[in-house]
Amino acid sequence: MNRGEALLLEVGAFSRRLVTRVGRASLFLGAVLRRSQMPFARPRLLLREIYTAGVLTLSIVVVSGGFVGLVLGLQGYDTLQRFGSETALGSVVALSLLRELGPVIAALLFASRAGSAMTAEIGLMKATEQLDAMEVMAVDPIARVIAPKFWGGVLVMPLLAAVFSAVGVLGGWFIGVVVIGVDEGTFWSQMQGAVSWEEDVAGGVIKSAVFGVVVTWIALYQGWSCRPTAEGVSQAITRTVVLGALAVLAADFVLTAFMFIGV
Amino acid sequence: MANSRFDLWVGLFVVVGVAALFFLAFQVSGAASARVTGETIQVVAYFDNIGGLKVKAPVKSAGVLVGRVTAIRLDPSTYRAEVTMAISRAVPFPKDTSAAILTAGLLGEQYVGLEAGAESEMLQDGDRIAVTQSAVVLEKLVGQFLVQRSAE
Structure with missing residues (x-):
């Protein structure tokens, strides 16, 4: 067997594994969606997941949003004042937060804070054979454990992104108006003139909902399909964070191209 | 007791999130004043x-x-x-x-x-x-x- 043949073999095997993995993950998502009655029939389960995915992520989202807003205020002012248009600071801060930074950074934080926790929890349940035990007791682990986590993550993500953007705008306002002294009225009216409700605010909400689906799906599938050993769980957590971040950034590009630029 | 603690925090979270959305809608995008x-x-x-x-x-x-x-x-x-x-x-x-x-x-x-x-x-x-x-x-x-x- 010569070298070219070996290379082709390698590429073929890689593609087969890739397609298999994507297919299994899609079947998994389908199964979760089909067995999603339980979190809505028993809201207590959903509430618990909203608590772990949302409430516990809120603090890191607020702090990061604040800092991103402060930096945007400083950098935006520095760039804009070179063109004598520092009054546009409000619209720069609001548009960049609502369209990109809010949904994307909130999703990245969500993947590393909540997504990794989901993967770890499910992976450990698998490693300690709790999922098998549930099946023995005729409890469907997908309906009882996975589906509430999925819907918790999907519902929480848009709210986290909105909080991030709102805190970021306040951070930009603090730097621009309080520290630097841009006129307060101009700051807000420029912002309101530039930001449209249907396009920017709703667009950001749609983006973050899509990111919520993507990140939660990856986190749950990695936990569900990991090797049930200590090493397997740790690898699955790493993959959740890495794949989650990559998927968010790639999905962001596609969504931006469709929603704002209209390709 | 544990349940009511979850309720409280989730309630707070939802209120904060919705408040942020309202802030974005009205103060940032000026949806109210634009109409x-x-x-x-x-x-x-x-x-x-x-x-x-x-x-x-x-x-x-x-x-x-x-x-x-x-x-x-x-x-x-x-x-x-x-x-x-x-x-x-x-x-x-x-x-x-x-x-x-x-x-x-x-x-x-x-x-x-x-x-x-x-x-x-x-x-x-x-x-x-x-x-x-x-x-x-x-x-x-x-x-x-x-x-x-x-x-x-």
Whole structure:
């Protein structure tokens, strides 16, 4: 067997594994969606997941949003004042937060804070054979454990992104108006003139909902399909964070191209 | 006890999230102030040149917001721009009101300025504003200025 043949073999095997993995993950998502009655029939389960995915992520989202807003205020002012248009600071801060930074950074934080926790929890349940035990007791682990986590993550993500953007705008306002002294009225009216409700605010909400689906799906599938050993769980957590971040950034590009630029 | 703790925190989280959405909707995007409240009438005006006027641009009279531009299209028979505006029914304008395309500040956004006329009959839904003044196009002004200078 010569070298070219070996290379082709390698590429073929890689593609087969890739397609298999994507297919299994899609079947998994389908199964979760089909067995999603339980979190809505028993809201207590959903509430618990909203608590772990949302409430516990809120603090890191607020702090990061604040800092991103402060930096945007400083950098935006520095760039804009070179063109004598520092009054546009409000619209720069609001548009960049609502369209990109809010949904994307909130999703990245969500993947590393909540997504990794989901993967770890499910992976450990698998490693300690709790999922098998549930099946023995005729409890469907997908309906009882996975589906509430999925819907918790999907519902929480848009709210986290909105909080991030709102805190970021306040951070930009603090730097621009309080520290630097841009006129307060101009700051807000420029912002309101530039930001449209249907396009920017709703667009950001749609983006973050899509990111919520993507990140939660990856986190749950990695936990569900990991090797049930200590090493397997740790690898699955790493993959959740890495794949989650990559998927968010790639999905962001596609969504931006469709929603704002209209390709 | 544990359940009510979850309820409390989740409730707080949802309230904070929804408050953030409302803040974004009203303070940041100005959805409330951007809408002309109450009933509106549609009026049409034809301009030779609308410059950079866009749909949703404000319609102002004496600097006060009275409406919004709802549609812009080119009339295929006259090759003039047909601008449709929704203006508040609460402020009736006389039939001989004139419309001009003005600029907010030196390089700001363009808007339609209405100058009320003197007639006693008021504009109705679907009426046409006859007297219009087009946008000032900077390139044309510069061109005129250069021609004048070279003529001197």
